[in-house]
Amino acid sequence: MPASTRRARERANTHQRIIEAALHVLEDEGVAALTIRRIATDVEYSAPIVYRHFANKDALLLELVAHGHRLLLAELRHAAQERDVDRRMKRVAAEYVRFAGEHPHLHQVMNAPVADEDERRRAVEPAIAALRDLLTAWSAAHGVDLADPDQACEIIWGTLYGIASLGHTGTDRACHLAEEALRAILLGWRTEAPRDSG
Amino acid sequence: MPASTRRARERANTHQRIIEAALHVLEDEGVAALTIRRIATDVEYSAPIVYRHFANKDALLLELVAHGHRLLLAELRHAAQERDVDRRMKRVAAEYVRFAGEHPHLHQVMNAPVADEDERRRAVEPAIAALRDLLTAWSAAHGVDLADPDQACEIIWGTLYGIASLGHTGTDRACHLAEEALRAILLGWRTEAPRDSG
DNA sequence: TAGAAAGTCTAACAGTGTTAGGTCCGGCTC
DNA sequence: GAGCCGGACCTAACACTGTTAGACTTTCTA
Numbered sequence: 001m002p003a004s005t006r007r008a009r010e011r012a013n014t015h016q017r018i019i020e021a022a023l024h025v026l027e028d029e030g031v032a033a034l035t036i037r038r039i040a041t042d043v044e045y046s047a048p049i050v051y052r053h054f055a056n057k058d059a060l061l062l063e064l065v066a067h068g069h070r071l072l073l074a075e076l077r078h079a080a081q082e083r084d085v086d087r088r089m090k091r092v093a094a095e096y097v098r099f100a101g102e103h104p105h106l107h108q109v110m111n112a113p114v115a116d117e118d119e120r121r122r123a124v125e126p127a128i129a130a131l132r133d134l135l136t137a138w139s140a141a142h143g144v145d146l147a148d149p150d151q152a153c154e155i156i157w158g159t160l161y162g163i164a165s166l167g168h169t170g171t172d173r174a175c176h177l178a179e180e181a182l183r184a185i186l187l188g189w190r191t192e193a194p195r196d197s198g
Numbered sequence: 199m200p201a202s203t204r205r206a207r208e209r210a211n212t213h214q215r216i217i218e219a220a221l222h223v224l225e226d227e228g229v230a231a232l233t234i235r236r237i238a239t240d241v242e243y244s245a246p247i248v249y250r251h252f253a254n255k256d257a258l259l260l261e262l263v264a265h266g267h268r269l270l271l272a273e274l275r276h277a278a279q280e281r282d283v284d285r286r287m288k289r290v291a292a293e294y295v296r297f298a299g300e301h302p303h304l305h306q307v308m309n310a311p312v313a314d315e316d317e318r319r320r321a322v323e324p325a326i327a328a329l330r331d332l333l334t335a336w337s338a339a340h341g342v343d344l345a346d347p348d349q350a351c352e353i354i355w356g357t358l359y360g361i362a363s364l365g366h367t368g369t370d371r372a373c374h375l376a377e378e379a380l381r382a383i384l385l386g387w388r389t390e391a392p393r394d395s396g
Numbered sequence: 397t398a399g400a401a402a403g404t405c406t407a408a409c410a411g412t413g414t415t416a417g418g419t420c421c422g423g424c425t426c
Numbered sequence: 427g428a429g430c431c432g433g434a435c436c437t438a439a440c441a442c443t444g445t446t447a448g449a450c451t452t453t454c455t456a
Binding site: 108111113151154155157158159160161162163165166176177180181183184185186187188189191192 | 306309311349352353355356357358359360361363364374375378379381382383384385386387389390
């Protein structure tokens with residue numbers, strides 16, 4: 001085993017530990033407590049070490065954003081195991097808001113404006129794609145011809161985000177609101193755009 | 199004219215000028231450029247003067263939040279002059295998103311978490327109340343019996359906020375999304391909860 | 397006109413992200 | 427094995443931030 005590969009492994013390990021430490025601070029104490037020096041202290045290094053792994057704080061934040069969206073996507077997929085397509089929709093919506101309530105600071109960072117906005121949007125995309133699949137299945141099941149599925153998807157995503165962000169206290173009420181909003185939207189679409197029913 | 203009243207007037211004047219300078223910096227250069235020293239420079243004072251008018255930066259920010267919501271409320275009221283209740287709804291929704299597109303940084307600060315969250319919510323309330331009135335008029339006009347009008351109001355407000363925040367580029371598309379979302383929600387509510395039609 | 401009061405500024409403190417410079421230690425070459 | 431070399435690491439610093447203390451200057455009052 002060459003020493004260089006061991007070093008590479010150690011390096012990768014430190015990289016990961018920094019991300020985990022940052023995530024821990026963010027979730028436990030909020031974005032205000034998330035400083036480079038604090039993270040460095042938590043991984044038992046000095047501050048400049050962080051810059052050997054990330055170009056700057058924004059790059060590290062983006063890593064947290066990506067991590068958060070992977071986590072969210074996993075939860076949404078889990079909720080989407082439901083057989084019935086209507087209940088599946090409802091559960092996914094509730095799951096989104098529950099996630100936001102359980103990880104308020106992470107959710108905040110996941111949607112906060114950041115320097116490299118393109119990169120952030122790339123992190124969000126898979127979750128939105130999952131929602132689009134779900135929406136496609138839903139519209140097929142009900143014979144609804146959505147004029148613009150992408151637009152419909154954005155509407156639901158935006159609605160969930162807005163409701164989850166508004167009342168970031170009381171996750172139960174927020175869940176209820178989201179379910180209700182989704183129900184109304186879908187009912188509206190079913191009512192107005194019925195495909196030649198077969 | 200006693201000197202004390204003149205001083206009080208000058209003081210109030212400076213107070214206002216600080217707010218206006220802060221607003222100007224925020225709208226023109228974003229929240230990152232909004233520093234105490236920058237504001238002080240713009241009103242041709244040194245930094246500590248700001249603290250003779252506001253307890254801290256958060257207090258000043260809250261003033262901007264309040265100002266922003268007064269501005270938004272005025273715009274919403276203007277859009278609500280429309281006679282037809284359906285078009286009124288649509289125009290108010292479009293106006294919200296247009297406002298967010300025209301004042302992206304202000305809109306961001308208006309909805310960003312702040313130290314005194316109660317105070318912020320107090321600033322938002324009048325605009326939400328206006329929306330509730332509008333919604334009441336709408337449901338009355340269509341004989342729709344909303345199970346929980348407050349909840350319905352929060353749903354719409356959250357939806358508008360979410361959609362306006364998502365695509366903070368391309369205000370036209372965002373407007374379209376908001377109108378479409380509102381249309382679907384209202385149609386859903388009309389479909390499911392018809393009051394004994396008279 | 398002397399003293400009190402109000403207004404303002406400079407300088408500093410503690411904290412932030414970030415970088416430069418030096419130190420030390422492990423591994424490679426002769 | 428001795429010496430060098432490169433990478434890893436830390437301390438110290440820079441330019442900022444919000445915020446406060448203390449001195450100075452101007453203005454009003456008695």
